[in-house]
Amino acid sequence: MSASQFELLEATIDDIHQAYEVSDLDSRELVDSYLERIEAYDGNGPKIRSIITVNPSARERAKTLDQEFQESGTFVGPLHGIPVVVKDQIETKGITTTFGSIAFENYVPDQNATIIDRLEDAGAIILAKTNLPDWATSWFAFSSVLGRTKNPYALDRDPGGSSSGTGAAVAANFASVGIGEDTGGSIRLPASFTNLFGLRVTPGLISRTGLSPLVISQDTAGPMTRTVKDTAILLDVLVGYDSTDPYTVTNELTHVDGTYVEQLSKDGLRDARIGILRDKFGNESDSESVNRLVEDTIELMSDAGADIVDPVRIADIDEYVEETSLYLVQSKRDINEFLSDRADTPVESVDEIYEQEKYHELLDLLEGIADGPMDPEDDPSYWRKIVLQDTFQRILLNVFAEHRLDAVLCPDVQVVPPKADEVRSGVLDTLTFPTNTVIASQAGCCAMSVPTGLTDEGLPVGAELIGKPYDEATVLNLAYAYEQIADPRVVPNTTPALKSEE
Secondary structure (H helix, E strand, O other): OOHHHOOOOOOOHHHHHHHHHOOOOOHHHHHHHHHHHHHHHHOOOOOOOOEEEEOOOHHHHHHHHHHHHHHHOOOOOOOOOOEEEEEOOEOEOOEOOOOOOHHHOOOOOOOOOHHHHHHHHOOOEEEEEEOOOHHHOOOOOEEOOOEEOOEOOEOOEOOOOOOHHHHHHHHOOOOOEEEEEEOOOOOHHHHHHOOOEEEEOOOOOEOOOOEOOOOOOOOEEEEEEOOHHHHHHHHHHHEOOOOOOHHHHHHHHOOOOOOOHHHOOOOOOOOOEEEEOHHHOOOOHHHHHHHHHHHHHHHHHHHOOOEEEOOOOOOOHHHHHHHOOOHHHHHHHHHHHHHHOOOOOOOOOHHHHHHOOOOOOOOHHHHHHHOOOOOHHHOOOHHHHHHHHHHHHHHHHHHHHHHOOOEEEEEOEOOOOOEHHHHHOOOOOOOOOOEOOHHHHHOOOEEEEEEEEEOOOOOEEEEEEEEOOOOHHHHHHHHHHHHHHHOOOOOOOOOOOOHHHO
């Protein structure tokens, strides 16, 4: 590969490492190229506004990695020299971490989240921190610290939340890969709105230490990438037991023969059984284009050898989704405990954030959380909701067992990315937005958003593959096999190659 052959747009981890190995690129050059794109398109031009803070040490980190590679001839790890954008819900030592909140615009943690250490130990470069709605409390991309993040595919549209900035930044090629966080769909929904692959793992597979919580039993960090293989590479780095997060005992229940990358096969759809959750296809006016692309995806999977079981049904699914939602009864306690564990925070509770109006005015869910109980057990519905989550999982797994399924498929979201003005006007709100991502979250399953392509209007749509708990390898393999035949990624026309990249 010559220097002229390396293309920054859509470059994968493998592409970058190959360029490093033949000395046509180094980490410092790559960091500079991404920073040039951020300057041109995030802060200027279309003003995507996905980046809250650029890591001031990114260039120095790249220089160190280049020196180590020159001296040893080997990479320090599987992410050597790979620039990563990270949702600003994840604490980074020495780098401002805002949690999307204006109250924390000057907050600098004194230690890294566990996953930041894992990324850096693997050779990654933390390039920048990305926007999110305050405390990850919305499906939409409005924060008090930065304002609105735009969808790079349609600037008047929302890129989804709460991993808004990560989705927009990775889609616009501001970094190689990104890290989001998912409680009810905050990786998968923005991935579907920005033409990316987004994986929600079974909670506990990846440490949450150093991540602000929303519902601690549902929270998980995870990859947002342009290819499935890059997702698998990140997953191999991120998973593992962490004594500071007791939920990571989940790793004792996960059995993968080798690495996640080694599970990927172009024939992964052959004889796979995929159930179609037809009841969760939308019937609104703008659901038609979503449904059409998801149907095309189902047909591609069938042509690749998958056995399509259509339909499958989950009894009383809407009632279970409603009755197993924990935000309004549990989130206040979980956020308060996170704040109380930290010294010198500018506010100490959700009540302070609310009373001081230190949040974006459109965050209806945050206001609902502020009205919630200090202790979930003070709400008479709390333990019923906890029990029903277990019941919901059992009902879903019975559908898997009855039909011998490898995955269940439905649209991530029943509608196309909404216009920002629809969010501003109050026509849309977080608690009633028609997203299907909450199904896997509240049933304790893993799930992955796969891009299905663009509508006639150029808007991204995602299909969701819901997998059994601890069965990420199967979901990844299905997504990888689909990717090989669909090739669904499209570069946004608002962020094309710069002249320096041509």
